Amino acid sequence: MTPPSKSQAKAEAKRAFLIEQATICLAEKGYAHVSLRDIAKESGVSLGILHYYFASKEELLLEVIASYKERFIAELEREVVAAPLDNFFPALAAVLGRSLLEDRKLHRLWYDLQAQALYTPVFLEQVHHTRNRLHDLIARMLKRLQTERGAALAVDVSAASSILYSLIDGMILQCLLDESRTAAEAISRFQLALHHVLESLFSSGSPATHPVERGD
Structure with a gap:
């Protein structure tokens, strides 16, 4: 080259x-x-x-989002998807917590782009591309849980991925809207919610993994 x-x-x-x-x-x-x-x-x-x-400003915004999301997805790949399953919850919490602390305004910009995409078709492709990549990460994680822990999903992987993506996306949005809640509080609530959702998604009643201990 x-x-x-x-x-x-x-x-x-x-x-x-x-x-x-x-x-x-x-x-x-x-x-x-x-x-x-x-x-x-x-x-x-x-x-x-x-x-x-x-x-145009549209082209520049797309470049900004692509750069930020590429870094965020790379962190998830490296620290969560490729990490040992025993460290799944704390690894995911660490990435999301750090992101909410350091990149809070960039998360707001991501939701801004998604809202703009409802009315501006030029943004739709980037939104779909990013969401599809995040769905793929979640699907790979679920398949690892199925294979390495012998846990069976109650629904297909695609549906489970959509449910988990909606949970994560919604919890981050709630944290951004609620300025009174710290990132640590948001992550603690997220971990508990994720644990319960995973239990409901696996037909055995257990995702064969455990959340981080929560302090009262």
Whole structure:
């Protein structure tokens, strides 16, 4: 593979910088309240330069979301899906807890994008792509539980994945809407809910795994 030329490397670095600056602006104020001019100003470049790299604000938002979700999915892959099943609950809690603490505003932007996708078709493909990847991660985890622990699902993997995705997605949204609840409190509630849902999804009445101990 031919390495990029100096000019290509410089252009890629500039593009990455602009995505980083756009991420800060969009996560802070939301899609509807930020213009390309605002992002150009925060980035210290002209509007023309920003347009050179991104044709529209829609294209820039898609790049921001893709970059953030790629990192989030990589963390889930590395720390949860590939981790020993005995560490499933604490590993998942650690990733979600860290994400809610460090990337709270980016999670808000993800829900912003999903809402925009209801009215702006250009966003639908990215939303479907990201959701499908997350569904796939959950399905792989469920299959591991079935295979390695000998647990049988009461419904098919696709339906179970949809149920668990809805639970996780809904719990994160609730945490974002409830400013009085800390990330630790949200994760504790999530773990308890996930444990009960897994019990109901496995025909044996047990997902053959256990949540982290909860303090009162």
